[in-house]
Amino acid sequence: MRSLTAFRMVLHDRSSTAGALLGVVAIVFLVGQQLSVLFGLLNYMSVLVDHSGADAWIMSANLRNADAGNLVSARYMDRVMGLHEVEWVEPVLIGNGLFRTRDGSFESVRVVGTRRPRAAGGPWQFAQADEQVLLDLEAVTVDRLDLAKLGHPVLDQVTEIGGRRVRVGAVTEAVRAFQGTLVFASLDKVKEIARTPPGRYSAILVRFRADADHPTALARLRVLLPECSVFSSQELSRLTRYYYVVNTGIGGSFGFSTVIAVLIGVVIISLTMYTSVLSRSRDFAVMRAIGGRRRDIAVVVISEALIIAGVGLFVGFLLLTTLLNATGGSSIPSYFPAQIAPILAGGTLLVSLLGSLIALRVALRAEPASVFH
Amino acid sequence: MSTLRLVKIARDFSDGRQMRRVLFPTDLEFAAGGLTVLSGPSGSGKTTLLSIMGLVLRPSEGRLFLDALDVTGLADEEAASVRLRRYGFVFQQPMLIEGLSVMENIVLAYGVQGGRVRHDIRLKAEGLLRTLGLDGTAHMQPRLLSGGMKQRASIARALIKDPSILLCDEPTSALDAESGQAVMGILKRIALEEGRVVVVVSHDARVFPYADRLLKIENGAIVSETRESYTEGKKSK
Numbered sequence: 038m039r040s041l042t043a044f045r046m047v048l049h050d051r052s053s054t055a056g057a058l059l060g061v062v063a064i065v066f067l068v069g070q071q072l073s074v075l076f077g078l079l080n081y082m083s084v085l086v087d088h089s090g091a092d093a094w095i096m097s098a099n100l101r102n103a104d105a106g107n108l109v110s111a112r113y114m115d116r117v118m119g120l121h122e123v124e125w126v127e128p129v130l131i132g133n134g135l136f137r138t139r140d141g142s143f144e145s146v147r148v149v150g151t152r153r154p155r156a157a158g159g160p161w162q163f164a165q166a167d168e169q170v171l172l173d174l175e176a177v178t179v180d181r182l183d184l185a186k187l188g189h190p191v192l193d194q195v196t197e198i199g200g201r202r203v204r205v206g207a208v209t210e211a212v213r214a215f216q217g218t219l220v221f222a223s224l225d226k227v228k229e230i231a232r233t234p235p236g237r238y239s240a241i242l243v244r245f246r247a248d249a250d251h252p253t254a255l256a257r258l259r260v261l262l263p264e265c266s267v268f269s270s271q272e273l274s275r276l277t278r279y280y281y282v283v284n285t286g287i288g289g290s291f292g293f294s295t296v297i298a299v300l301i302g303v304v305i306i307s308l309t310m311y312t313s314v315l316s317r318s319r320d321f322a323v324m325r326a327i328g329g330r331r332r333d334i335a336v337v338v339i340s341e342a343l344i345i346a347g348v349g350l351f352v353g354f355l356l357l358t359t360l361l362n363a364t365g366g367s368s369i370p371s372y373f374p375a376q377i378a379p380i381l382a383g384g385t386l387l388v389s390l391l392g393s394l395i396a397l398r399v400a401l402r403a404e405p406a407s408v409f410h
Numbered sequence: 411m412s413t414l415r416l417v418k419i420a421r422d423f424s425d426g427r428q429m430r431r432v433l434f435p436t437d438l439e440f441a442a443g444g445l446t447v448l449s450g451p452s453g454s455g456k457t458t459l460l461s462i463m464g465l466v467l468r469p470s471e472g473r474l475f476l477d478a479l480d481v482t483g484l485a486d487e488e489a490a491s492v493r494l495r496r497y498g499f500v501f502q503q504p505m506l507i508e509g510l511s512v513m514e515n516i517v518l519a520y521g522v523q524g525g526r527v528r529h530d531i532r533l534k535a536e537g538l539l540r541t542l543g544l545d546g547t548a549h550m551q552p553r554l555l556s557g558g559m560k561q562r563a564s565i566a567r568a569l570i571k572d573p574s575i576l577l578c579d580e581p582t583s584a585l586d587a588e589s590g591q592a593v594m595g596i597l598k599r600i601a602l603e604e605g606r607v608v609v610v611v612s613h614d615a616r617v618f619p620y621a622d623r624l625l626k627i628e629n630g631a632i633v634s635e636t637r638e639s640y641t642e643g644k645k646s647k
Contacts, residue, residue, distance in 0.1 A: 330490045
């Protein structure tokens, strides 16, 4: 009956309910949207590592992130292949170059070279053609989301990167990086573009055998290559994300805007629920007079907050899902991990309850004696 | 049969600077089976006395007994539970909760502490509505009722738990003469036929003919008590 009373009050006080709902929806939508952009950017930060298909990355010593390594010697590959835990070893070479667009202007791109035929560390999803094009020495990929920036290149269009002739062989689908426009090519082509010394690579990727114990294999690699940094892909991904979050101010910026969104929501919820309960003071006094205890009044107010939070969560997540679907194929980075949804829901529920505390205080102050005046 | 006994009950209020006595030590006893009208001018202390009797206001002095139980110093939660079990209230304004239907308002006492309202309770509420001339209003919103109907609905709410004590604060002041007479007639019948303690606070002389006992209070003290019965407005000893 107390929950029913709360439900009826929520239905009856439409303007207050709408206001409090707005607060809850604002929290879910704004925080959810902020988080989706943050996670989208986090994905971009470690995109090459996360999609490499490798279990371990060997890079230069004292590495702080996957993009800031010095070149490592190709001779390490033979030493690594000697370990029985290793299934394959592949080099990756990353450099920068200027992409010549159709109108003759230039756009800075990050070229990633992979060795044929495995193309480990290469592109993983395509809008047009596929990774087979990288078997061609001159072929490069461009991303669908970068087409406008690169002057709308079409398949088989010949152009230049870093003054070297390349041919657009495939269009990747949402393969983007935090550090810049990604263009994939063969290892030899990137050597030409980046003009790197022979026999040196940005990283060496390692895949362990299926039956290998990964921690043991990683430990053996570290012993084998003390002059290098050896990371599991997960470790390097985490390290890279942490580096950018801390050093670019992204963490602080997103944290701040998230706190602001939560504060706005809490203020809206607090004010509207306070107003609603204040106008209901007489009703709560009546309930107290006819035998309601303070805790019964608390149950009614908290039930009101929970009902509003529940509906607000539904509407907020509906709007958020619509937004994520709309921005999914766009250039706006957005990714919302499924496991974040219950955390956001729980947090919003908690914040909604916090927002109802002032209202609860007012409701609990309703004196039964006041009904006799 | 319940009795409510006040022993040297007094009440002080602070106006922020000094304490002011609004109810002087009062001894009273209310037994079941009669309608008592407590009358007096505004500010005379009658509502204060009613609030103390209804366990919604603590006296500054004296003891209050419900049957043999001393209920003067009950904790807040205990007092609420005693009110729920033993008391019914009719207020000056009907004070039905907007948003709840008439039926939900009436059965609220059964659910206010979290209990489930059973079907037989709803049937009982419907019976009360019929008795009070409110047939067909169970699922209506209170705002759709007239003032008199609302007050009768509030009487149904007060009676739903068969309280042994019914306290009414100016129940006719917001009603027209006809509705006021109907409400007083109902209260009189409840007092006599159902054997409850019914106390009505009013300064409206039109309710006096319904009183079995008329208490007059002035400046915080009972100044007169008349035990008479009235029939159709004519006084008879």
